[in-house]
Amino acid sequence: MTRVPSRRIDSVIDAVGNTPLVRLRHVAKDAPGVEVYAKLELANPGGSVKDRAALRMMQDALADGRLTRDKTLIDSTSGNTGVAYSMLGAALGVRVKLVMPMNVSKPRKDIARAFGTEIIFSDPMEGSDGAIRDVRAIVAASPDTYFYPDQYANPSNPLAHYDGTGREILDAVGDKITHFVAGLGTTGTMMGTTRRLKEHARPIRCVAVEPSEALHGLEGLKHLESSLVPPIYDPRIPDEILHVTTEDGWTMADRLAREEGLHVGHSSGANVFAAVKIAERAQRESGGGCVVVIVCDRGDRYFAPMKWERRYVW
Numbered sequence: 001m002t003r004v005p006s007r008r009i010d011s012v013i014d015a016v017g018n019t020p021l022v023r024l025r026h027v028a029k030d031a032p033g034v035e036v037y038a039k040l041e042l043a044n045p046g047g048s049v050k051d052r053a054a055l056r057m058m059q060d061a062l063a064d065g066r067l068t069r070d071k072t073l074i075d076s077t078s079g080n081t082g083v084a085y086s087m088l089g090a091a092l093g094v095r096v097k098l099v100m101p102m103n104v105s106k107p108r109k110d111i112a113r114a115f116g117t118e119i120i121f122s123d124p125m126e127g128s129d130g131a132i133r134d135v136r137a138i139v140a141a142s143p144d145t146y147f148y149p150d151q152y153a154n155p156s157n158p159l160a161h162y163d164g165t166g167r168e169i170l171d172a173v174g175d176k177i178t179h180f181v182a183g184l185g186t187t188g189t190m191m192g193t194t195r196r197l198k199e200h201a202r203p204i205r206c207v208a209v210e211p212s213e214a215l216h217g218l219e220g221l222k223h224l225e226s227s228l229v230p231p232i233y234d235p236r237i238p239d240e241i242l243h244v245t246t247e248d249g250w251t252m253a254d255r256l257a258r259e260e261g262l263h264v265g266h267s268s269g270a271n272v273f274a275a276v277k278i279a280e281r282a283q284r285e286s287g288g289g290c291v292v293v294i295v296c297d298r299g300d301r302y303f304a305p306m307k308w309e310r311r312y313v314w
């Protein structure tokens with residue numbers, strides 16, 4: 001067993017990042033000459049890749065005065081970014097308010113509230129767009145009270161991955177890496193990590209993952225053709241985009257739990273499904289390679305389903 005030395009830290013914020021890479025041996029067995037590594041973002045203290053972006057957005061705003069301790073951070077997420085803001089807000093002494101559609105599942109409200117976050121409910125009929133509109137209206141009515149990070153447009157989001165995720169991948173696998181695979185949500189992970197990997201001396205092919213369908217069950221990922229494209233997204237950054245169906249993403253998430261001991265969310269299933277396709281292609285074309293894929297969050301976050309998720313009956 002490889003022993004990683006334990007470390008002592010001052011605050012939970014110091015536990016964000018430096019996530020391990022784990023070799024996937026079973027799901028990629030049809031590409032025996034290619035090493036596939038999952039970067040375990042579920043090992044962040046808030047349980048997801050979004051700890052990185054939330055921390056960097058908060059730290060940069062605290063550093064330049066956009067965020068002060070007498071302001072309240074406000075945003076409209078009920079997903080991983082909301083958990084990250086809530087956890088980090090508690091650790092940094094920053095008040096957090098989240099606007100969520102009334103019909104968001106109880107556990108999602110409970111996680112945020114456990115950290116002391118205040119929840120404001122928006123019209124369930126208007127979905128996440130309604131929550132965004134409400135946040136904008138609240139901020140416009142009292143701009144000095146609030147800090148609105150706006151993760152879709154905030155350069156600190158990709159920078160967290162440029163300085164963190166990308167550097168860590170090169171530290172861990174070095175010159176071996178031939179491919180990188182990540183999904184597109186806000187697109188921060190893909191933009192920032194790829195920018196760093198493209199500075200490497202040898203070319204690394206960077207592949208983005210998008211849901212095949214506009215209405216999909218791969219939470220955290222965006223179908224860009226039918227969505228508002230995030231201002232931080234630069235279409236020149238990915239070398240290739242692979243489309244993955246909900247079915248393939250869910251099936252791979254199940255396989256990762258049973259065959260690799262990794263119980264992950266469905267966006268991670270989709271990313272790994274794409275990574276295995278890339279590995280099989282590399283095997284055919286060159287007989288070898290090294291693929292690094294982002295595993296975004298844990299599967300237990302989805303035991304309490306959203307209404308539209310398949311397999312569960314409410």
Ligand code: PMP
Nearest residue numbers: 080185186187188189220267296
């Ligand atoms: N998967 C999950 C589960 C997520 O919460 C997110 C964040 N929306 C992503 C993937 C995509 O990450 P990013 O926002 O950096 O594109």
